Amino acid sequence: GQNIDQPTEMTATEGAIVQINCTYQTSGFNGLFWYQQHAGEAPTFLSYNVLDGLEEKGRFSSFLSRSKGYSYLLLKELQMKDSASYLCAVRDSNYQLIWGAGTKLIIKP
């Protein structure tokens, strides 16, 4: 079966750096997405990786290794507003999106 694994919950300190990992086993690969979802709000798009390597976008970066079935989302200079759930999703060979259950990130002062 197809599967996306990410930690259920993580805690980090304001101003620090946190890395949220995502591993996947899917039928083929056509891109990996990260979305951010604040409580009670819509998921919003953060990043898209289709080739190996690091994509940087301000304080957020996303890394992909297709050979390892692995991605991470790196958040730098954490702010209280970064407290949210982070959803990893992979598009498989049929262009279906397979979702992880999300990682709830708690930022403490």
Next chain:
Amino acid sequence: ETGVTQTPRHLVMGMTNKKSLKCEQHLGHNAMYWYKQSAKKPLELMFVYSLEERVENNSVPSRFSPECPNSSHLFLHLHTLQPEDSALYLCASSQDAGLSGANVLTFGAGSRLTVL
């Protein structure tokens, strides 16, 4: 208004009621989606419409009935639901349903459904 708007934001219904969820997008997108989001579970795709035609139905029970009258509006009609159907129902849209590029989803804030 911009983006994807869902109404109502909260809905409580009995198992014998009939209600509808509404979704509207003002992005000029051609594809619209219904997802179910339950606590600590992955998003479950329910329905996909492309250019107002249903292109995917992921074995959803018939007590959920979608309707897409035009490319900007999507409804989810609910009838004789079960308590386990209580969840957040998310609507999303994308440029197309398709097979190239990032095809990023834009989500609405969801309709929180409680079935008593």
